[in-house]
Amino acid sequence: MPKLPGLVKGLGVTLNTLVRTTTKGSNTVQYPHEKETPPIRARGVIALREDNCTSCMLCARSCPDWCIYIEGHKELAPPRRAGGKPRQVNKLDRFDIDYALCMYCGICVEVCPFDALFWSPEYEYSEPHIADLLHDKAKLGEWMETVPEAPALEAGAEKKGKK
Amino acid sequence: MNALLAADLPYWAQSLLRVLGGVVAVLLPAGTIVYVFLFKMMSFMQSRLGPMEAGPYGSLQLFAEVGKWLQKEDITPERADRFIFKIAPLVVLTSTFLLVAVVPFGPDAWFTNFEAGVFYMLAVSSVSVLGILIAGWSSANKYSLLGGLRAAGQLIAYELPMVLAVVGVIIQAGTMNLQEIVVSQNAGEIFGWNGLGNPFLLTQIIGFVIFMIAVQAELTQTPFDMPIAESELVSGYMTEYSGFRFLTFFIAEFATAGVFSLIASVLFLGGWGIPFSWFGWSGIDDVDNWMNVVGPLIMVTKMLLLSFVIMWVRFSYPRFREDQLQRFAWKVLVPVSLVNIMVTAILKVAF
Amino acid sequence: MTSTESLLDRRQMAYIAAQASDARVNVELETEGMTLNIGPQHPATHGTLRIIARLDGEQVVWAEPSCGYMHRGYEKLTEVRTYPQVTALINRIDWLGSFANEVPFILAAEKLMGIEAPPRAQWIRTILFELSRIANVSLFLGDLGVQLGAVTPVFMAFRDREYVLNLIEGATGGRFHPNFDRIGGLKDDLPAGFIDETRVVMKKLRNFCDEIENLLFGNEIFQSRTRGIGVIPKDIALQYGLSGANLRASGVDWDLRRDQRLPMAWDKIDWKVWTHPDGDSFARCWIRLQEVRESTRIVDQLLDGIPSGPVMAKVPRIIKVPEGEAWVSTENPLGEMGYYVVSKGELGPFRTKIRSASFNNISIVPWVLKGVYVPDIITILASLYFILGDIDR
Numbered sequence: 001m002p003k004l005p006g007l008v009k010g011l012g013v014t015l016n017t018l019v020r021t022t023t024k025g026s027n028t029v030q031y032p033h034e035k036e037t038p039p040i041r042a043r044g045v046i047a048l049r050e051d052n053c054t055s056c057m058l059c060a061r062s063c064p065d066w067c068i069y070i071e072g073h074k075e076l077a078p079p080r081r082a083g084g085k086p087r088q089v090n091k092l093d094r095f096d097i098d099y100a101l102c103m104y105c106g107i108c109v110e111v112c113p114f115d116a117l118f119w120s121p122e123y124e125y126s127e128p129h130i131a132d133l134l135h136d137k138a139k140l141g142e143w144m145e146t147v148p149e150a151p152a153l154e155a156g157a158e159k160k161g162k163k
Numbered sequence: 164m165n166a167l168l169a170a171d172l173p174y175w176a177q178s179l180l181r182v183l184g185g186v187v188a189v190l191l192p193a194g195t196i197v198y199v200f201l202f203k204m205m206s207f208m209q210s211r212l213g214p215m216e217a218g219p220y221g222s223l224q225l226f227a228e229v230g231k232w233l234q235k236e237d238i239t240p241e242r243a244d245r246f247i248f249k250i251a252p253l254v255v256l257t258s259t260f261l262l263v264a265v266v267p268f269g270p271d272a273w274f275t276n277f278e279a280g281v282f283y284m285l286a287v288s289s290v291s292v293l294g295i296l297i298a299g300w301s302s303a304n305k306y307s308l309l310g311g312l313r314a315a316g317q318l319i320a321y322e323l324p325m326v327l328a329v330v331g332v333i334i335q336a337g338t339m340n341l342q343e344i345v346v347s348q349n350a351g352e353i354f355g356w357n358g359l360g361n362p363f364l365l366t367q368i369i370g371f372v373i374f375m376i377a378v379q380a381e382l383t384q385t386p387f388d389m390p391i392a393e394s395e396l397v398s399g400y401m402t403e404y405s406g407f408r409f410l411t412f413f414i415a416e417f418a419t420a421g422v423f424s425l426i427a428s429v430l431f432l433g434g435w436g437i438p439f440s441w442f443g444w445s446g447i448d449d450v451d452n453w454m455n456v457v458g459p460l461i462m463v464t465k466m467l468l469l470s471f472v473i474m475w476v477r478f479s480y481p482r483f484r485e486d487q488l489q490r491f492a493w494k495v496l497v498p499v500s501l502v503n504i505m506v507t508a509i510l511k512v513a514f
Numbered sequence: 515m516t517s518t519e520s521l522l523d524r525r526q527m528a529y530i531a532a533q534a535s536d537a538r539v540n541v542e543l544e545t546e547g548m549t550l551n552i553g554p555q556h557p558a559t560h561g562t563l564r565i566i567a568r569l570d571g572e573q574v575v576w577a578e579p580s581c582g583y584m585h586r587g588y589e590k591l592t593e594v595r596t597y598p599q600v601t602a603l604i605n606r607i608d609w610l611g612s613f614a615n616e617v618p619f620i621l622a623a624e625k626l627m628g629i630e631a632p633p634r635a636q637w638i639r640t641i642l643f644e645l646s647r648i649a650n651v652s653l654f655l656g657d658l659g660v661q662l663g664a665v666t667p668v669f670m671a672f673r674d675r676e677y678v679l680n681l682i683e684g685a686t687g688g689r690f691h692p693n694f695d696r697i698g699g700l701k702d703d704l705p706a707g708f709i710d711e712t713r714v715v716m717k718k719l720r721n722f723c724d725e726i727e728n729l730l731f732g733n734e735i736f737q738s739r740t741r742g743i744g745v746i747p748k749d750i751a752l753q754y755g756l757s758g759a760n761l762r763a764s765g766v767d768w769d770l771r772r773d774q775r776l777p778m779a780w781d782k783i784d785w786k787v788w789t790h791p792d793g794d795s796f797a798r799c800w801i802r803l804q805e806v807r808e809s810t811r812i813v814d815q816l817l818d819g820i821p822s823g824p825v826m827a828k829v830p831r832i833i834k835v836p837e838g839e840a841w842v843s844t845e846n847p848l849g850e851m852g853y854y855v856v857s858k859g860e861l862g863p864f865r866t867k868i869r870s871a872s873f874n875n876i877s878i879v880p881w882v883l884k885g886v887y888v889p890d891i892i893t894i895l896a897s898l899y900f901i902l903g904d905i906d907r
Binding site: 013 | 595598599601602603673676680683684685686687688691701702706707708709725728731732733734737820821822823824825
């Protein structure tokens with residue numbers, strides 16, 4: 001069989017793609033109208049479960065670009081058992097993450113010993129102003145609703161008790 | 164157009180109509196080609212949809228783009244040669260308007276009709292070279308200068324194969340009048356059978372291929388887009404242009420693509436005509452008046468077909484290097500077209 | 515026979531001599547040269563590389579790359595970061611194949627600590643490493659088209675790279691910056707369905723390679739633009755310290771994946787190192803095309819034999835690397851990438867030297883650009899394939 005010239009083959013590839021796009025639709029997604037679901041593990045935004053946070057500052061210290069701001073104070077809570085001593089708990093005053101600085105490495109989520117920080121695949125939180133990207137604990141708490149269950153693991157994986 | 168209107172319109176009205184007709188004949192192909200091919204076909208060839216938001220299927224995107232360009236600041240580089248810099252895009256666009264003036268759209272629908280039509284067409288198509296050269300020179304930018312010089316070298320190199328490719332058609336038709344070339348194709352016959360007329364595409368297939376290659380180079384479309392070469396020369400001679408002046412270059416580029424497609428369809432595909440034998444016409448004087456309406460539509464169809472090929476090649480191929488292009492023009496296209504002329508002349512005399 | 519007498523070298527010398535004789539005529543006529551700054555803002559430099567070229571007409575008489583416009587000081591930054599933080603940072607060096615950046619650093623740290631990741635982690639590391647190679651090099655195949663003036667291949671590359679990025683995102687959570695490697699293993703195991711999905715994607719990638727080959731590599735214009743252009747002979751390539759596909763395209767059979775013992779899974783499967791004798795731009799591009807295909811085959815084989823078990827060795831929660839020095843380099847998408855880690859037993863490295871492939875690869879630019887035309891600068895740069903983050907670090 002004589003070899004087809006490469007020039008003709010090249011035209012064939014583009015024509016093929018033209019036909020395929022016309023008949024089977026494009027590979028792109030018309031974003032604001034239709035949306036792709038990100039994978040479960042996608043690192044979209046960091047959500048905060050405020051009750052679990054003890055303001056231990058581990059996350060703020062391990063953040064590579066120091067974009068987490070935490071302030072807290074100690075408070076006396078009523079004792080667990082009747083007649084016991086009042087407990088001392090750490091109350092969270094401020095928990096801000098500056099998403100203009102955050103580089104989505106996930107170290108804070110990993111180091112958190114009390115399961116207060118989670119990754120959510122939510123991604124639509126851009127702001128026209130860079131300063132507005134500093135989100136406080138109320139906003140971070142709202143994202144808690146979008147946190148999915150951890151995905152099942154591939155066959156052969158050893159189940160671990162991690163979150 | 165002329166014969167229809169000459170009787171009952173004053174001269175100024177005729178002139179106005181011609182100017183309007185010229186603008187429509189330049190802008191309409193440009194807009195159609197940009198939307199259908201540049202926006203849509205290119206996107207589809209790349210597995211995407213292209214503009215979808217402005218109007219249904221993005222059909223009003225072109226107006227949005229034009230509006231954007233018109234709003235932009237008209238920047239002239241500090242060290243540019245101001246006057247030349249500013250008129251350069253207009254010179255390029257002028258060439259397009261001059262070209263469209265000789266294209267016949269129907270038996271009476273033409274702007275001008277004179278004996279040396281082909282000669283005139285080939286002559287004015289080189290005016291754009293001048294515009295590109297002065298655009299590149301006056302921009303005071305090294306990339307523009309390289310682009311402009313490349314454009315000049317390339318366009319001059321490709322004038323010759325284009326001229327030689329057309330000579331075959333002139334020999335076969337026996338005339339340089341574009342209208343008569345159309346008539347001779349549609350009134351002709353192939354070995355006594357006149358069901359299809361005699362489009363020169365069949366007899367001048369080599370000439371057609373060379374003409375289309377030369378057109379591709381003349382339009383500076385990939386694979387011959389070294390003057391623009393956005394990955395090497397940023398944007399070549401257009402680098403420093405912005406706003407309306409860039410828009411002018413842009414319109415000129417795609418309008419010229421349309422006009423050259425029109426000319427190619429006149430020279431090789433039978434132009435506005437349908438084979439005269441279908442209706443028993445014997446010559447141009449027999450052709451019915453409704454052809455003045457149908458003719459332009461046939462022309463637009465053929466134009467879209469040829470522009471499709473031009474754009475298809477543009478979106479599929481990488482570009483040559485300047486010296487390879489020159490070598491290709493002088494060592495391949497010119498000899499082949501000379502042989503084509505010789506064979507055509509011999510056959511013309513023999514039959 | 516010395517290598518200077520090789521056919522390649524003679525071809526290159528003849529090429530240069532032909533170019534130089536033209537240039538000499540112009541010198542005699544005393545025509546003035548023109549200095550052309552390609553970059554720092556130029557569409558062909560993938561970022562902010564600047565190439566100062568002295569031209570004679572369209573011919574380069576002298577050229578020199580000037581880098582550092584995007585220097586981010588990673589070597590210094592690592593000194594004030596802990597080991598997990600460094601992993602997050604060094605993702606950004608070669609931003610297209612970011613997982614591959616983490617591996618040598620983590621391996622160096624593991625070497626210092628004297629631990630080794632469990633086999634399952636090694637296999638998953640290798641899979642992700644090859645996936646990032648595919649993501650990186652398939653974009654090169656598309657970008658090559660743009661540099662040569664063809665607009666379509668780049669969209670095909672973006673289209674099919676998206677599948678690979680989706681895989682990486684599904685497994686690690688990050689599309690570009692996975693930050694998935696940990697000292698002693700991986701952050702997490704693969705999510706369910708990853709293996710089947712990967713098999714489908716690998717098939718798509720092989721189709722993509724065929725498409726690119728038909729659209730670009732088989733094209734006569736492409737071949738005339740790249741064959742015999744920018745020839746780098748074997749010995750010159752070795753002298754300038756080229757690595758990766760650029761070196762293999764010059765006929766040197768050298769691949770760190772095969773040539774050194776690392777706790778990775780490459781030696782457990784069957785694959786081939788591609789070389790090409792020509793050393794020109796076409797050879798470099800062709801080698802990369804073959805490597806994408808080979809990588810899809812490697813991934814397919816790895817998926818078959820992935821062992822079960824944990825993905826994390828026993829490491830303390832707060833990692834302190836014992837005192838010592840270690841050098842580990844791997845065959846990254848762009849070439850050899852290595853980390854020389856000096857530890858003083860603290861939370862972070864005391865000093866890190868990063869050997870990135872692109873920085874060494876573009877060191878040959880002054881040599882190889884001598885005597886070529888302006889359009890060839892772009893093809894040669896494209897075929898050398900550098901990433902700005904990898905040059906400037």
